[in-house]
Amino acid sequence: MAFEELLDKVGGLGKFQMLQMTLILPSLMVVVCHSLLENFTAAVPGHRCWVHILDNATVSDNDTGILSPDVLLRISIPLDSNLKPEKCRRFLHPQWQLLHLNGTFPNMTDLDTEPCVDGWVYDHNLFSSTIVTEWDLVCDQQSQKPLIQSLVMVGTLMGGLIYGHLSDRWLVESSRWLIITNKPDEGLKELKIVAHRNGMKNIEETLNLEGLRATMQEELETTQTKTTMFDLFRTPNLRKRTCLLFFVRFANSISFFGIIINLQHFGSNIFLFQVIFGVLTLSVRCLALYPMNKVGRRPIQMLSMFLVGLSILINIFVPQDMQTLRLILASVGISCVAASQTSFSVHQSELTPTIVRAKAAGLDLLANRCGAALAPLLMALVVYLPTLPWIIYGVCPIIAVPVLLLLPETKNLPLPDTIQDVENNKKFSRKASEKDFYIKVTKF
Known part of the structure; x- marks a missing residue:
């Protein structure tokens, strides 16, 4: 809760944070486009x-x-x-x-x-060339296509592991990172920059090094010992949360990529499907924030993941010539998986203590990429049973629903700062902590 107090002092969610999100959005969109490119570069034309x-x-x-x-x-x-x-x-x-x-x-x-x-x-009316036409990945060789798609996703996984670690060299401007690495002077400087950009005046009177040390005292003491990825598994409660979160993200990713990279399964006009799914995903990710804050993180995830699995399983029994109904069911699935991803991202951050939150985010990315790599590979199972991959895509998110019951709800609860907070099941409402925060501010 300590760093949240500092953020409130420098303007909370202000112009600086909005600018950061605006600038990072294009790079995220490019990454998503690379994942969706397989729908077109690996399309199977008539033959x-x-x-x-x-x-x-x-x-x-x-x-x-x-x-x-x-x-x-x-x-x-x-x-x-x-x-x-x-x-x-x-x-x-x-x-x-x-x-x-x-x-x-x-x-x-x-x-x-x-x-x-x-x-x-091959029919070249829609696609002049794809990897399928170039390498004849049809009939007896059709299982090679999902293998190639899976290798592409494995490449993104390896790139994330390697370049994610290297990117820490360019994150020194983060005030939080500076503070927890025992560089409070530089962290204070960055916080003042944020405050000025958010329009906070006379910030030097209330934000100084003594106040920063007093507010972040517990966190600074905790960070004296360098943490590693293994700290996520050393203590029982945090280990339980980490494993459950890994599985939920993995199941979510399998269903998401199962739908999004197999657009041809729902009909021939994959260009239209891509636009529809893109609009739905963007809209639902924004709209999901309202019910998530009203009802809670866990109920929204459970409902949305159940509907994802249900829509995929129902679609198995819909004939191929009923493309409108198939598209509607797929749209429900992609909308619900987008809602579950949004609520999961918030839930995961609020369940993980500050000291290892960045490492937990890295593990979350690993789970996501593992699911992304496995999803196309499952399509190789069509040689045994055409519906088997879709059964797995549908069952995985449904299995994750009872798993979510084992995770605590975090609505109106503060972020845990230390691993000990998780082990002690530290619970108190944000409303109560806000009162304490105002008392602390008046002391400066």
């Missing part, structure tokens, strides 16, 4: 087997007479259960007898077929 009689450039009209491409396609490619050309097989020999059936459809299982030994022909 069929390459056949000599139809696709060989040296075959002229004189060789085939007056037969149209549709006719040649009919005698070369069998039809699937939806009466559309098969994507992964072709007739071993042209089936000329099919031209005399007058619209009837024979039993294709009696005709000899073979895999696409000469490659595929």
